[in-house]
Every structure is written in C-alpha cells, then in structure tokens.
Amino acid sequence: MIWKVIEIHLRRLRHNRVEWLLTFVVPIAFFSIFALIFTRGVGLTPRVKVALVNGAAESADNPDAAKRCQKVLDNLGQNEGLKVIRGSSDADTVDRKTAETMVRRGTATIAVVIDQQGEQISAELLNDASDQVASQVVSALVTREIMIGTAPMSGIPGQTPMADKELSAEQAQFAEFVQNVASKPDASSDAGTSSTTGEAFSQQSFAPPKIEVVNIIGQGKTNPVISVYAAGIAVMFLLFGATTGGGVLLEERENQTLERLLATQMTMDHLLLGKWFYLTLLGCVQVTVMFLWAQLVFDLNLFEHFDGFAMMTLATASAAASFGLFLATLCRTRGQLGGLSVVAVLTMSALGGSMVPRYVMSEPLQRAGLWTFNAWALDGYDKVFWRELPPSELGPQLGVLMATAFVLLLAARLLAIRWEVT
Numbered sequence: 001m002i003w004k005v006i007e008i009h010l011r012r013l014r015h016n017r018v019e020w021l022l023t024f025v026v027p028i029a030f031f032s033i034f035a036l037i038f039t040r041g042v043g044l045t046p047r048v049k050v051a052l053v054n055g056a057a058e059s060a061d062n063p064d065a066a067k068r069c070q071k072v073l074d075n076l077g078q079n080e081g082l083k084v085i086r087g088s089s090d091a092d093t094v095d096r097k098t099a100e101t102m103v104r105r106g107t108a109t110i111a112v113v114i115d116q117q118g119e120q121i122s123a124e125l126l127n128d129a130s131d132q133v134a135s136q137v138v139s140a141l142v143t144r145e146i147m148i149g150t151a152p153m154s155g156i157p158g159q160t161p162m163a164d165k166e167l168s169a170e171q172a173q174f175a176e177f178v179q180n181v182a183s184k185p186d187a188s189s190d191a192g193t194s195s196t197t198g199e200a201f202s203q204q205s206f207a208p209p210k211i212e213v214v215n216i217i218g219q220g221k222t223n224p225v226i227s228v229y230a231a232g233i234a235v236m237f238l239l240f241g242a243t244t245g246g247g248v249l250l251e252e253r254e255n256q257t258l259e260r261l262l263a264t265q266m267t268m269d270h271l272l273l274g275k276w277f278y279l280t281l282l283g284c285v286q287v288t289v290m291f292l293w294a295q296l297v298f299d300l301n302l303f304e305h306f307d308g309f310a311m312m313t314l315a316t317a318s319a320a321a322s323f324g325l326f327l328a329t330l331c332r333t334r335g336q337l338g339g340l341s342v343v344a345v346l347t348m349s350a351l352g353g354s355m356v357p358r359y360v361m362s363e364p365l366q367r368a369g370l371w372t373f374n375a376w377a378l379d380g381y382d383k384v385f386w387r388e389l390p391p392s393e394l395g396p397q398l399g400v401l402m403a404t405a406f407v408l409l410l411a412a413r414l415l416a417i418r419w420e421v422t
Helices: 003-016 018-037 057-061 061-076 097-103 134-149 170-182 188-204 226-246 246-256 257-262 268-298 303-330 334-352 363-369 371-386 391-415 418-421
Strands: 050-055 082-084 112-115 120-128 210-216
Touching: 003 018, 003 363, 018 134, 050 057, 050 061, 050 097, 050 134, 050 391, 057 061, 057 112, 061 082, 061 112, 061 120, 082 134, 097 112, 097 120, 097 210, 112 134, 112 268, 134 210, 188 363, 226 246, 226 268, 226 303, 226 334, 226 371, 246 257, 246 334, 246 371, 257 418, 268 303, 268 391, 303 334, 303 371, 303 391, 334 363, 334 371, 371 391
Parallel strands: 050 082, 050 112, 120 210
Antiparallel strands: 112 120
16 A cells, blocks of 8 residues: 555656656756856856056156056956956046946946055055955955066066166165075075065065055945845745736636636736736735835835835836736646746746845856846845935836836736637
8 A cells, every 4th residue: 555655656746747847857957056156167257347546647746656556457457357347438447436436336346446655556445345255356366466566577587677667776676686696595695685685675565565445335334235135035035926926817717717707897908907916016015014124123224215115116026926927827737837936936036146146156147147037126126225326227127127027918918818718
C-alpha cells in the first residue's frame, strides 16, 4: 500500500508540468541568477559611473597644479573599473556644479574632484551613499593614481621621463635618491646620503594622499536606506497580490460563474475593467499601508514626498493589476497560474532589484532588469525618497509603467476572447 501511494504521486508528477517546473527548473534558475549576480559571471565587473572634476583648473591660479591634476584624471579615465560620464560637451571633465547635479540625478554614482593643496594633490569624492561599495572602490583607485601619477620617473633606469621638464624639489630629491641607489648601492658614504634622502622623500611624497568622501545624498537622513527596502518589498508583494486577485477569473470560469455573468448585460470589457480598477485600488492601499508603517516605525519621510509617492504608486499598482489579469487569462487552471506566477514574480524581482540592489549586478544583468517593471518602479521610488527629485523628473518611469499597464491589459482582453466563444 505504501508503494501504491508513492506510485500515484510519481504518476501525478509525470503529468503535472507545473510541479516539474517548481521542483526542478525554478531552483536551478534562481541559483543561476544569484550566482551571476554575486560572481559576476556575465560580462565584466560593473563599472562605477564617475564624473571627473579638475579643481585646480577652475581656480586658474596655478597652471602647473592644473596639469598635475589633469594627469591624474586622465589616468583615472583610462581605468577599466570606471565609466566616465561626460557632460554636454565631449570633454572627460566637467565643473563641480555639473558633477554634483549628475550625482543627485543618478547619472553618476561619484564625482571625483582632484585639487592641489600646497604641494600635495588631494581628492574629494562627492558620493551617493546608496551604493555602499562604490566609494571604497573609487577611493582606492584615486589613491593609487595620485601616488603613481605624481611620482617622478626621471632618473629611474628603464623608465620614460616625465612630460614636464621641470621637477619640483622633492621630485629632484627622489630622482637623486634613485640614481645613487642604482649606481653605487654598496658605497657606505653614498648609502648614508641616499638613506637620508629616501627617508625624507618617503615622509613627504609617499604619505597617503588626502581623500575626503562627502555624501551629498543621504547626509542627514534619519534612516537613509529604508525607502529602498520598502519599495523593493512593496513592489514584489504587489505582484503576488495582483496575480492572486487575477486568479479569481479562473475560479469563476471553473464554477461557471463567468458564463452566468456574461449571460447578463455585462460584457467581457466590463468584467476586465472592473477587476482592473479593483486590483489597482487594492494595490494602492497595500503599498500605502506598507509605507505608512515605514513612516511610523522606521522614520521614513512619507508625507514630505507624498505627491511623487502617489504618482508612482498609482502607476505601479495599475501595471501590476494588468500583469495579474494577463497571467490569469494566459493560464487555463488555477494550478498553472500558481506555478507560473511564482516563477515570473520571483524572476522579475531578482532581476529588477527587489531582492538584490541592481548596482552590484553586471552591466548585462542591469540591462536585462530593465525588461521588468520592478526596475522602473524602484528607480521612480528612488528618485522620490532618496534623491528627493521633483515629480517632473518621474517622466520615464511613469511612462514605462503606464505603457506596460495598457499593453498587458490589452493582451489580457485578447486572450479572454476564448471564453466568449466557448
């Protein structure tokens, strides 16, 4: 009898495609997605988007300092780990005000300002604190380029002399030290001189440059990352709620309630629009409740950004409602809808940033995430709560979400034709 029970379940598994999918395909698919995210197995390591600023060139008081700073910036621009964001012109560098605007709008993650204070080159990183990795990476790269770019190469055997013919006092001192060590390494008198010279140079030039990180976004926020978490979780469960609500159509189809409704003056257009408005309203309430909880418990500034929040929530809820109706009309049974919705929602959430921030993904995965409206919704909420941009900046996100809502609702109506002719 025990074997009979096992045999029944094996036969059921053999004929149930959804169960096959959830048992074998979904775990492998999600393992692959997260392996690609955290091992960066697709494409190259995501490059940090930076804006470059020559602080010494803006003052125009010291041309030599501007040249030294520009040399460091040129080396940074050639680094494979950085992606230089240009302004309106084709130049690699922009002014400080433009760079700060780029960071606030999300065009660049960090603005690197290279300046010279006295004889030492320093750097200021205008940072977007939402990316907790980029500032450490850029700081290390900037330190390396300042140390290498300002070290004198004249007098070092096998090295090309510097472009600048005139060496500063400490550069000449370093060159003399290298020449003494290279030519007479065993001479006691010269060794003493070179030791003293090298010690003096190391104290002056090999000291780590001053790197200051300034968080121009996130500074002074009570709980700076809570809006990111709230938006990610809200959008993911909004999709689950919409697919569950859309499944009522299949239940009405199975118990013949749908046929009785269509036998009245109600048309399929009335039925789908009624359900779409209901699911949209329910989604708006669902997201609002979550953000109100974040306001009360985690100090999220909801009411200060309520206009942008209302616009993004309405657009996101309407797109999720259309998505739920589209999946319901695509499937034939409630079981099919359950399996397909889990796969679709979790995949969209993983690629769209609801589970893992998109900035840690490789560039191909980030582009793939743009095919999910999770990414567009999270970008919109990010503009509202994190970057504190006005609602006029939400045009791309609102446009994509509303277009998605219309296309999916139209697709659901076309798929529902089969219920009218059977």
